[in-house]
Amino acid sequence: MSVSLTLRSVIQTIENSWSHETISFNWPKTVGIKHYTLLVRNVANKNHMLINKNFPDNITQYRHKMEGSLRYGQTCEFSIMITGPNNEIKHSPWQIFTIGGDRVPRNPSASVNSECPERSIKVVWVSSVKTPEYYTVKAIPSRGKIVTQTCQQPPFIFHGLKSNTPYVFKVSAVFLEDDGTIKEEVGSKTDAVSTYPKRGAMSEHF
The missing domain is CATH 2.60.40.10 (Immunoglobulins)
Structure with a gap:
């Protein structure tokens, strides 16, 4: 299965959630890649990455402490980057979310x-x-x-x-x-x- 095909499934199923002052990200496993990169930034400052972290192909979830600009009420966006076996890179589209959901200021x-x-x-x-x-x-x-x-x-x-x-x-x-x-x-x-x-x-x- 090619990286470009599996990337589409990542785009459809990547999820994030929050509880107890931590925020979690989950994505499905993609076979045959080198690694994933999780990118998270605040919409108000897109030039600064709040999270920019690589994961091996067997890791498909990550929990991060909420602090600084990564806290309840902040509007952020995230993307998964996949690096393939020949160093080809694919990005999922940036997805906007508000930490805490639709009931927080x-x-x-x-x-x-x-x-x-x-x-x-x-x-x-x-x-x-x-x-x-x-x-x-x-x-x-x-x-x-x-x-x-x-x-x-x-x-x-x-x-x-x-x-x-x-x-x-x-x-x-x-x-x-x-x-x-x-x-x-x-x-x-x-x-x-x-x-x-x-x-x-x-x-x-x-």
Whole structure:
């Protein structure tokens, strides 16, 4: 069986999934090749590979810890590259996926709110594919208590924060299930961003 023929089956059946802070990739075995290469990148930065790893022909699955740009809510894409016995190379098309699926807010980011940079931060994200009842936004400081607020849609300005403090924001979609229960899905985190020091002060002591 030629590499070009078996590649079509790889394109049709390659899968990915996630659980417990790891992401998994699986693909069918292709006979007569040298090795596979798994390529994963964030759609927002296609020049940087998050995963670029070779596997022998008898390995058809891989688990990777979610960290950095490879985390819940990030929109990524992946491809399998097959190297044949004569060093011929075949790529599967890039397939886009959102880590966490269609119930998680996508690609959240945070920036200082220019109207009150010492006490507020603006959080934006792409709405989850499925429409929730509302969103929760958690402000997670470098130290101190986590504060939670709710909103109906992005963007959201989080007021009342401590000055001169780094925060990570976690955005979660909340759904009303068919049985009447409320379920908050796994959240999507931003990178850390810091509020400004109080005006006239270099630092704030708590």
